[in-house]
Amino acid sequence: MPRPYALTLLLLSMVLPISPARAEPTLIKLRPGLGEGLAQSDRAPAVQRLGIRASLVKRARIVIPDVVIVEDEASYLSAISAWTPGVVFPVLWDDGSVRSAEDISRFVRAFNARSVVRFRAADSANPGPREASIRAAWASAVGAAPSPEPSDALRLQQAQGITPPGLVITSMRDPAWPGALALGAGRFQPIRFIDKPRGSVSAALSQSAGEALAKQIETFAEESGLSWKAQGDDLDAITLCIDGPIKIKTADQPRTFVALTDRIGRLGAGGAGERWAWSGQITGPEPVSAYRAMCALFLETTSAWLFDAYPPTAEWAAFDANAAAALLRKRDIATIVHDTPNQGKRDWRLGALRPLEAGLVMVNSKGNVDFFDLAPGRGAPGDIPFLSRPAIVHFVHSWSLARAGDRNTVGGRWLERGAYAYLGSVQEPYLQSFMPTPSLASRLLAGLPWGAAVRVDAGPVWKLAVLGDPLITISPAGVRADAPLPLGSTSPISSALTEMLAENRFSEAVRALVLVGRDEDAARLARGLLKDRPDELDETTIINAIPALMRTGEHESVLRLARVLPDIAAHPFVLDSAWQSARVLIATRRGNGSALAFMQSNIRKAQLVRDADEIALALKPSGGARGASAYVNSLIPRAANERQRKSLERMAAEFASGKR
Numbered sequence: 044m045p046r047p048y049a050l051t052l053l054l055l056s057m058v059l060p061i062s063p064a065r066a067e068p069t070l071i072k073l074r075p076g077l078g079e080g081l082a083q084s085d086r087a088p089a090v091q092r093l094g095i096r097a098s099l100v101k102r103a104r105i106v107i108p109d110v111v112i113v114e115d116e117a118s119y120l121s122a123i124s125a126w127t128p129g130v131v132f133p134v135l136w137d138d139g140s141v142r143s144a145e146d147i148s149r150f151v152r153a154f155n156a157r158s159v160v161r162f163r164a165a166d167s168a169n170p171g172p173r174e175a176s177i178r179a180a181w182a183s184a185v186g187a188a189p190s191p192e193p194s195d196a197l198r199l200q201q202a203q204g205i206t207p208p209g210l211v212i213t214s215m216r217d218p219a220w221p222g223a224l225a226l227g228a229g230r231f232q233p234i235r236f237i238d239k240p241r242g243s244v245s246a247a248l249s250q251s252a253g254e255a256l257a258k259q260i261e262t263f264a265e266e267s268g269l270s271w272k273a274q275g276d277d278l279d280a281i282t283l284c285i286d287g288p289i290k291i292k293t294a295d296q297p298r299t300f301v302a303l304t305d306r307i308g309r310l311g312a313g314g315a316g317e318r319w320a321w322s323g324q325i326t327g328p329e330p331v332s333a334y335r336a337m338c339a340l341f342l343e344t345t346s347a348w349l350f351d352a353y354p355p356t357a358e359w360a361a362f363d364a365n366a367a368a369a370l371l372r373k374r375d376i377a378t379i380v381h382d383t384p385n386q387g388k389r390d391w392r393l394g395a396l397r398p399l400e401a402g403l404v405m406v407n408s409k410g411n412v413d414f415f416d417l418a419p420g421r422g423a424p425g426d427i428p429f430l431s432r433p434a435i436v437h438f439v440h441s442w443s444l445a446r447a448g449d450r451n452t453v454g455g456r457w458l459e460r461g462a463y464a465y466l467g468s469v470q471e472p473y474l475q476s477f478m479p480t481p482s483l484a485s486r487l488l489a490g491l492p493w494g495a496a497v498r499v500d501a502g503p504v505w506k507l508a509v510l511g512d513p514l515i516t517i518s519p520a521g522v523r524a525d526a527p528l529p530l531g532s533t534s535p536i537s538s539a540l541t542e543m544l545a546e547n548r549f550s551e552a553v554r555a556l557v558l559v560g561r562d563e564d565a566a567r568l569a570r571g572l573l574k575d576r577p578d579e580l581d582e583t584t585i586i587n588a589i590p591a592l593m594r595t596g597e598h599e600s601v602l603r604l605a606r607v608l609p610d611i612a613a614h615p616f617v618l619d620s621a622w623q624s625a626r627v628l629i630a631t632r633r634g635n636g637s638a639l640a641f642m643q644s645n646i647r648k649a650q651l652v653r654d655a656d657e658i659a660l661a662l663k664p665s666g667g668a669r670g671a672s673a674y675v676n677s678l679i680p681r682a683a684n685e686r687q688r689k690s691l692e693r694m695a696a697e698f699a700s701g702k703r
Contacts, residue, residue, distance in 0.1 A: 089275030090500065093321065094490040096208045097280075098518040100230055106341065106521040107132040108157040109528050112147060112536070112558065114138070117170035118163050119333065120177070123224055125529045126184035131229060131521070132528060133337045136221060136330040137558070141586050141616055142459075144557050146334040146433075149461050151560040153342050153402065153432035157525075159559040160533040173215045174236060177224050184228035207232045208514060209280025209320060210263055214239035222325040222332030223284035226512055229340040232282070235263045240287040244326050244448035247300055250313075253291035257307055257314065264320075272310065272319050280494060280513050281308050281322035284332060289324055289447055289508045290469040300470050302508035304494075314504040321494035323464070323513030326447070338433040338463035339512035343520050344487075347371050348401035348428075349380040350391060351480070352408045352417045358474060362407045362439060366481040374488050376403070376517075388420025395428035396627050398594050403487075403517070404436045404462070405480050412442040412452045423653035424456040429623060431594060435515065436462040437497060439477045443467035444508050450615060451649040459616065464511025466497040472506040475499075487517050549576070550584040557591050565591040570600055580607060590620045598624035598633075602641050611645060618645060622654075629661050651681060652690045659698060672698035 111134045113119045122134040135150060137143045151159055170176055181187075211232045213223035216239045227234040237259060240248055248256070260281060261271075269277035283304065290300040304324050310316030325332050351364030368380040379401070381390050408415040408422075415422045436457050443454040444467035450459045454467045468476075478486070478497050486496040494513025536555050543552040549572055556565035569588035572579050585604050592601045601624035605611055611618045622645070625638035639661055646654045655678050659671040666674070675695040682688035697703040 089273075089279075090495055091490055092275055093208055093279040093495060093514070094492040094516050094518075096206075097230065097492050097514040098490060098516045100205070100208075101340070101516070102519060102521055104128075104521045105130045105524045105526075107526055107528055108155070108523045110135060110147070110151055110154060110156045110159045111162050111528065111530065111533070112137050112159065113162055113164075115163070115167045115170070116173075116329075117167045117176075119221055119329075120170060120180045120224070121164035122162055122530060123228055124180040124183040126228055127529075128184075128186040128231075130524075130526070130529070131184075131340070133341045134225070134333065135337055136333040138328075138330045140330075141590070141614065143330045144554055144587055145590060145616070146330065146461060148557050148560050148562070149430060149433050150334060150338060150342075151558070153338075156560075159536050160528070161536060161539075162530050162533045173220070177215075177220065177234065180224055181228050181234055185231050205231050206269065206277050207267075209278050209282060210235055210260065210267070211282045211284060212237060212260060212263075213284040217284065217286055218328040219284040219286040219325050219332035221329050222327075222336035223282070225333060225336035225340065226282050226284070226325070226514075229336070230514055232280075233263075233267065235260075240285060242288045244286060244289060245446040246288045247290045247292050248288045248303065250292050250294045253303060253306055254313070256303075257309070260307060261310075274318060274320075276319070279320050280492070281320045282512055282514070283307065283322060283324040284336075285324060286326045286328065286332070289326070289444065289510065290506075300506065301504045302469050302506055304509040304513075305498075305507060306504045309504060321492065321498065321509075321513050323494045323509040323511050325512065326458075326510065334433075335463040335511060339515045341520055342402065342433060344402040344435065344517035345376060346401045347376050347378040347403040347405065348394075348399050349378065349382075349405045349480070350386070350394065350407070351380070351382040352386050352406075352415075354418070355383050359407075361479040362474075362477075362481075364405065364407065364480055367405060367484040370481060370484045370488060371403075383418075386418045388417045388422060388426075391417055391420070391422055391426060392626070393630070395426065396623075396630060398429040398431035399434065400431050402432060402434055404434045404457075405439075405483070406437070407439045407480060410440055410442070410453070412445040412454075415440055415443075415453055423650050424451050424453055425619065425622070425647065425650045425653050427453070427456040427460055429590075429594070429620070430461040433461050433463045435464040435493065435511070436466070437478075437480070437483060438465065438467045439474075439480065441468055441471045444469050444510070447508070447510070458510070462510075464493055464509075464515055466507060466509055468506050469508050470506045476502070476505055476507055490516060490518065492516050547579065549579045550581055550587070553584050553591075554587045557587055562591040562595050566595045566597050566600070569604065570597065573600060573603060577607075580604070582608065586614050586617045589617050593620045593624050596627075598628050599637075602628075602637055605641060605645075612647075615647075618647065621645070622647075626657070646678070646681075648681075648683065651678065651683065652687055652694070655691060656694060659694070660703075663698070663703075668698050668701055668703070671703070672696075 111122050135147050211223045211227040211234045213220045264271040271278040289303050293299045304322045306314045307322040308320035309318050325335050349364040353359035364380050364382045368378045371378045410416045446452045447454050449455045493515035494509050536559050553565050585608050605621040625641050628638040642658050659675050663671040672695045679691045
C-alpha cells in the first residue's frame with residue numbers, strides 16, 4: 044500500500060545524517076599529571092582525599108563521545124575490553140525492554156552523544172567462562188596483562204601513578220556484574236568475586252551473612268597488599284555490585300534492620316569499630332547495572348531540583364532547601380527549589396508536570412514506604428516525577444528503601460524512573476541520622492564522593508542505604524576527543540533508520556528514535572502512523588511511543604494510543620506515562636473529559652487511594668462535593684485491604700462534608 048505524501052516526507056526527514064564526520068585515527072595516551080595530582084590529594088583531609096582521587100582519575104581519561112549499545116554478554120565484555128588506561132567511552136546494554144530504551148535515551152540526552160551505535164562481538168553467542176572473561180576485559184581496560192596476578196596489575200597501575208581507591212565486589216552469578224566490570228575498569232579498582240547472597244533487593248540478609256560478607260571483604264583488602272584499615276589509606280571505598288538485599292537483620296530484634304552499605308567498611312564485630320571505607324551498592328539486572336555504572340562514570344551534574352516539605356522551625360530549619368540552592372547556584376548549578384510557602388501537594392504536582400531535567404534531586408519529607416507528606420497534602424509513588432535525564436536522589440524521609448525492589452514504594456519508583464544513585468532509609472532512622480540538605484550540598488561541592496558526602500561522620504551502623512557508585516563526584520567529566528571508536532565494525536542507529544522505514548519496520552524505527560534521544564521525531568512518526576497507518580500500530584510500537592509523546596507534550600496523542608493498547612496495565616511504566624498526560628490535560632484544562640475517562644478506566648490497583656483522590660478532585664468542579672464523594676464511595680468495594688477501605692471511607696466523608 045503506498046504511503047500518504049505527508050508520511051513519506053516525514054520518513055525521509057528522519058534519515059538525514061545528524062552526526063559529524065569522524066576524524067582520522069589518532070594515538071591517545073594517558074593524560075600527564077595524573078600521578079602528581081593524586082600525590083597532592085594525600086595532603087587533603089581523609090574525607091576529601093577519596094573524592095579528589097576519584098575526580099582526578101575521571102578527568103585524566105579521554106572520553107570518546109559515542110554511546111555504544113550492546114545486546115549480549117560477549118559484546119559487552121568485548122566493548123569494555125576496548126577501553127584503555129587513557130581512553131574510554133560509555134557502553135549500555137539493551138535487552139529490548141521499554142526500561143532499557145528509556146534508560147539509554149535518558150543517558151544519551153544527558154551525555155550529549157556525538158552518535159549512538161550498536162556493536163556486536165564477532166563471537167557474541169559464546170562469551171566464555173564469565174569470571175575469566177571479566178578478568179580479561181578488566182585487565183585490557185586498565186592496561187594490565189591478559190590474565191594478571193593481582194600483584195602484577197597493582198605494580199603496573201602504581202607505575203602510572205595510580206593506586207586503586209577501593210574494591211569492587213560482585214558474583215559471577217549476579218546480574219549486576221556488568222556494573223562491577225565498568226566501575227572496576229573505569230576507576231582502576233580490582234574486582235573480587237563472592238558467592239551471590241540469597242534474597243531479593245527487598246529482602247534482608249541475616250546478621251551472620253552480613254558479618255561473613257564484611258569479613259570476606261576485609262580479607263580481600265588485606266590480600267591486596269594495600270593499606271586499608273583507616274580512613275585516608277589506599278583503599279577507602281567498597282562498591283557492592285549485588286542485585287540482592289540492601290539491609291541486614293539485627294540479632295537482638297529480628298524485625299529491626301540496618302543498611303548493608305553502612306555495615307560494610309567498618310571494623311569490629313557488628314561494625315562497632317571505626318569506619319575504614321565508604322560503600323555503595325549497585326543493584327539491578329544486567330542492563331540496569333550497566334546504566335547506573337555508566338552514569339556514574341560519564342555524567343556531570345549541572346542542574347538540581349529541590350523540594351522542602353519541612354517547616355522553617357526548630358531542627359527542621361537545618362534542612363532548608365533554599366540555603367542548599369544558594370550554594371549550588373554559586374557553583375553555576377541551575378537549581379529549581381520549592382520551599383515555604385510553596386511546598387504542598389499542588390506545588391509538587393505542578394513542579395512535576397514536565398519530566399525533570401535535574402541531575403541532582405534533594406527532597407525533605409515525612410512518611411512511610413508508600414507515601415510522603417507534603418505541606419499540605421500527601422504524595423504517593425505515583426507522584427514521583429519522571430526524569431528526562433539520570434539523577435542522583437537524596438531523599439530525607441523514613442522507610443523509602445524498605446522495599447527497594449518494589450516499584451509501588453517511594454524509593455522503588457525513583458529507581459525505576461532513572462535514579463542511578465539514591466540515599467534513603469531502610470527503616471525509621473530519625474531526622475538526625477540524615478546529612479542536612481545544605482551540608483550535603485556543601486560537601487558535594489567540596490569534592491566529597493557520594494558515599495562519604497551523605498554520611499554523618501560519626502555514629503553506629505544505622506539504617507541509611509547508599510545506592511549507586513560511592514565514588515560519584517559532581518566534578519567535570521573527562522575531556523572529549525574527536526577520535527574513532529576502537530571497535531571495528533559498528534552500526535550507527537540513525538543510519539539504520541533508512542532501512543527500517545523503507546521496509547515499513549515502524550516499530551523498530553520508533554524504538555530506534557527513542558534510543559538516540561530523538562523524542563520529537565519518535566512522536567512525529569507515531570502521530571503519522573496514528574493518522575495514516577493505524578494498522579501498523581502494534582503493541583511494541585505503542586509502548587515505546589507513549590513515553591516519548593508524553594515527554595514532548597503530545598498528551599492527546601498519548602491517550603489516543605493508550606486506548607488502542609489491549610492491556611496497558613501490563614506495562615506499568617507506560618500506564619504511568621499515560622496517567623501523567625491525563626494529569627497535564629486536566630491541569631491545563633484541555634480535554635478534561637477524555638483525560639478523566641481514561642483515569643477512571645485505568646485506576647492502578649496498587650495506588651487505588653491516591654488515584655481516587657486525584658480523580659475525585661478533578662470531578663468536583665463539575666459534579667460538586669456530592670459527586671466527588673459518591674465516586675469515592677463507589678470504589679470502596681475495590682479496596683484490596685482494610686487500610687485502603689478506611690482511607691476511601693475517610694476521603695468520601697471529607698468530600699461530603701466540604702473539607703475537601
